[in-house]
Amino acid sequence: MARRLYAPFFAKRYAGNSETKVLHDLDNEKRECEIDRIDSRKNVSMFEWLNTALEMGYRGCSYCMPEFSAGKSNEK
Ligand SMILES: [Zn+2]
Numbered sequence: 001m002a003r004r005l006y007a008p009f010f011a012k013r014y015a016g017n018s019e020t021k022v023l024h025d026l027d028n029e030k031r032e033c034e035i036d037r038i039d040s041r042k043n044v045s046m047f048e049w050l051n052t053a054l055e056m057g058y059r060g061c062s063y064c065m066p067e068f069s070a071g072k073s074n075e076k
Contacts, residue, residue: 002026008040014047016058023047023058023065030063 003026005011016023017038024033038044047053050068060068 002029008044009046012046012048014050014053016045016047016053016056017043018045019043021058022061023050023053023068024061025064028064032063033061 003009003011003013009015009026013025013027014023015026015035015038019039019042024035026035029035045053047058054068059070060066062069
């Protein structure tokens with residue numbers, strides 16, 4: 001899987017689930033991300049820049065963005 005050109009993804013890199021506040025990196029998407037199970041009409045927010053999403057309270061998906069997932073961001 002990879003970036004999606006169509007709405008609401010518009011080829012941007014980061015897909016956030018606004019309901020769960022989990023962010024996915026579509027350039028590193030794993031099957032476990034289940035992007036297509038997110039209700040894209042209501043619950044997808046797209047970000048081109050990672051910092052923007054993090055500032056809005058998103059955390060990384062533990063499959064495609066483990067370095068930004070909950071519990072790891074405060075380590076080391
Ligand atoms: Zn993911």
